[in-house]
Amino acid sequence: MPKVAFIGAGSTVFARNLTVDLLGFDALRDTTELALMDIDEARLRTSEAVAHRVADHFGSRASISATTDRRAALDGADYVVTMFQIGGYEPATVTDFEVPKRFGLRQTIGDTLGVGGIMRGLRTIPVLLDLCTEMEELCPDALLLQYVNPMVSNCWAIAEATSVRAVGLCHSVQHTAGQLARDLGVPAEDLDYLCAGINHVAFYLRLEHGGADVYPRLQQVDPPDWNRVRYELLRHFGYFVTESSEHFAEYSPWFIKDGRDDLIERFNVPLDEYPRRCEEQIEQWHALRARLERGEDFEIRPSAEYGARIVNAIETGEPFTFNGNVPNTELSLEDFAPEAVVEVPVVADADGLHPQHVGKLPPHLAALIRTNLNVHELVVRAALDRRREHVYHAAMLDPHTGAELSLAEIRELVDELLDAHGKLIPELA
Secondary structure: OOEEEEEOOOOHHHHHHHHHHHHOOHHHHOOOEEEEEOOOHHHHHHHHHHHHHHHHHHOOOOEEEEEOOHHHHHOOOOEEEEOOOOOHHHHHHHHHHHHHHOOOOOOOOOOOOHHHHHHHHHHHHHHHHHHHHHHHHHOOOOEEEEOOOOHHHHHHHHHHHOOOEEEEOOOHHHHHHHHHHHHHOOOHHHEEEEEEEEOOEEEEEEEEEOOEEOHHHHOOOOOOHHHHHHHHHHHHHOOOEOOOHHHHOOOOOOOOOOOOHHHHHHOOOOOOHHHHHHHHHHHHHHHHHHHHHOOOOOOOOOOOOOHHHHHHHHHHOOOEEEEEEEEOOOOOEOOOOOOOEEEEEEEEEOOEEEEOOOEOOOHHHHHHHHHHHHHHHHHHHHHHHOOHHHHHHHHHHOHHHHHHOOHHHHHHHHHHHHHHHHHHOOOOO
């Protein structure tokens, strides 16, 4: 009976999706043990109720437990899923957005790159390393299915500082493939692609339908209003990037500039998008909880997430290929150092995970990715070496921040952010 521990299970909607996916597999429906863990008792109990409702829907005999004790959840686990947000919406995310605004620095998502992503990494890496220390003691052979952003920084730190087997999981590759299929007017299942890079900045190196290259057709698509940034990048770089336009707008120096509201309007960049999403998610959680209390049904349908499919592949031996975030140890991407974390095709089967060799990227794509990798590497160094200077340098080398502020302004901004976050970020020398 595989034991799957959800750490941060108070993320009820996400926990529901993964529970639906897991119990939707015949091989896992009656054999899985779900251990839900969160520090928020109210959210945890809501997720527990949702999990039982999902199990009832499938007629599952899965064992479901809930605890605020992380060690209890981890004890004997075969798979550990991380889905938490350190500091939550308030105060952490609000601080990540409001303090930079005073410096004229505007953001859209702030969870991966930029000063928001840097601060989130500094908050999150220590918690992940503590979790991994407990895994090394309580479930040393478990596979960590790591969903928490900033993906590259987090997975890099885990790989360097712990012995835990981990893979970083995101939904940008499969979701974007579905979006491209709709734009091209073809069934998503008929779109064939090879995608590689780093999380949120991976590219469809091959994009085909019926054996034919569809990039010429994609170049002729009238971009949807919400996706103008990525189509503009396609126009100039020749390849389509995985993560959304609102994300990529702040991974580069070209789309958000102080005093250039014409760019914001032209490319329809949604500033302050992540705080809005957080508020919507909080409302969704309250609405879901209210439906549960009224005894009403909620939607139960499979998601596009990879996590449950990986568990099923390892447990049954039926291979599953997905895009995962793994150390570049075997030089899956020859353009980057072995210690870097890259997003490449990975095969899961009874023997575990097998990253696939991709080779070299087109040189301009590799160069663009390096501008982001530089920041992730310095965040890892700041977190592991406890060096404040590395935080300054990460922000100074961030493409968007560096394009907006002077070196002195960036240093002052970092100081204000670190002071505002207080104990959420361990002391840096």
